[in-house]
Amino acid sequence: MDKLVERFLRYVSYDTQSDGAVQHCPSTEGQRVLAKQLYQELLELELIDVTLDNNGYLSAKLPSNVTHLVPAIGFIAHMDTAPDASGRNVKPQVIENYQGGDIALGTSQEVLSPTQYPDLNNLHGQSLITTDGTTLLGADNKAGIAEIITAIAYLKQNPSIQHGDICIGFTPDEEIGRGANLFDVDKFGAQWAYTIDGGPVGELEYENFNATTATVICHGVNVHPGTAKNKMINSMNIAAQFQRLMPSDQTPETTEGYEGFYHLKSMSPSVARTELSYIVRDFDRQGLQQRKDFMQQKVDELNSQLDKGHVELKLTDSYFNMREMVEPHPHIIELAKHAMLECNVQPNIKPIRGGTDGARLSFMGLPCPNIFTGGYNFHGIHEFISIDGMQQAVQVIVKLAENTAKSTQ
Template identity: 40%
Template structure:
């Protein structure tokens, strides 16, 4: 693993969390949807898991292990006086997204003075983010911001979360006066391809409640997510020599375009926001004889979500009426559900997170996630798990960045949050 250069005399040395983050993003760990049938989907994640196992041991975690699926659990014992309280979990994912190049990440620090934030110059063109694209940039004038060199994503999603959790553990281990219950840490693979924490043994993990650290803008707390499904469309064409095709050929590529034309155009991601759901084509492949489409379907509302799946089936039925039964096949596979239903019995998970953010001076607010987190699976499996911000921006992009100060503030938020669980929670019955 490459080391960061030693600062010149007079230059400030990076904080613990920023230094850790820049080391970790250099370790490649992209997941691969083409190998989603195995966990982890890539050998790179196994290596990342071993690196994180050593990282957790180095900051004072006990019972650290790395299993065959690249899950990395560990435990920090409770501070004095909090030993009998329920354990609290902290979860982040080790993989980075396959949506942009992710190997050979070369992070660097840009001192931002306003205007466009330039990550790097590629083929003579700046790879830049403007304040019009990310209005929050105006808040970071005069701050140091970590970017990639513009050829790869940075990996703040979710190595910012990983680094922040590790730095929290290091802080608590070094200062035993800081209150906290027993903390159970879990770093998990393949979140970006919909797998995430699905193989985490919750009984063995032993946390009563949990938080994922996998969000974006500071101050945001997430307990609502999309309902999510993947739709696979298989189109069977009729292939014949084009010279004698009239009245016989059915071109599967043409039908793929027709299928997408029938999907409501105004309900694509680029035209939606807030609680608005969408249909999003993600892959297309094939020949005139057979073509495949893949879409993701998202909606916060369960009824609207079910309707979206039905719309895709109706499009297939319409096209089969035109071109023959069996021409178009649609399979819809549910990926995760909105976890909002899981917090009726533990609203303090939300209020504690909001209060911890406010205590460090942030504008704390609940924001519905236009996506999902490992907390979606964990909550619906019985481990209530809201999501916390990491401070990163432009995820899944070569323009991804994270301000150094945001990394540091998140560790402060986590310190105050875990302290709130060093006392019994109001209204909670002991199991």
């Protein structure tokens, strides 16, 4: 455990933001730099089958230390951080024995406040790692990497803890939806796995959104504004009309639990052409299809009202709810629940209001629920993590390895 925080602070110093505008893999060179560093660390731990491929996928194995047959299990985390906030020059600050109240984030004038983030009220007495208010932290998902490696090191140092083959996988480009694209499930070798990519202590998730990306393209005509009368068609005005047709009570900021949403994530405006990028989410496949149909209806409705200009819709499915692939294997969830309980962690089974590599991997033949890291407020400058929670994640990983071996005796 003494190396856990040291590892985490070292990993967040690498700028590994992924970039959805880049088509090659990994999408950014910083991910490859971190992967090479992790590759050396896994070799130093004397793991076997340590490989780093040309696409930035890193894998290794801790071999079984028992004579009886034990299913190989895996632990997976991603190396990239989200494009939503800068991941360059991260300056974490450690708050020992937090006693409540606001936390000043460096000299940025930003504050981490329990008024805005009530979860802080449950963390009194714990030690926290925050940002300095200018970047994200990178706990999503470098905390998962640090926790997995620390757990593997602990198992190496304590050979009396019995375990089967433990497969490790670190992926690139998860945050832009490509983390599983080039993942070799057969080569990985696990019968099932867990992504260590969740939030607060206790999270155990095997449901996630069905996800679609929707691109609404509004076409207009650009003419010099001095001679534009009856000629110019401003596509930005068309885009505004379309957005007004979308339900304002079905957005991320107005929904929770199992409620789906439409999220206008970004736009590229100009007079001649404006592109609106939405993510569309629903836990039910039929519900997702209804949302896609609704968007097409609104496009058709707007086109019928326009005298000039037109709108088109492009839909691309991203991933589906892993529940249908995990539920046929209930022992995977039961092992995780019991491991948490034995580590004095109360399991909090809840749906992921997003996706993980595990969602895609589950449909590729590797059932893969998600387990907590101890982190909060991912993807933004108010991201932070509990060191106590990180330690509990390590304990759960170790206990999962141990209990999997025990379950086959």
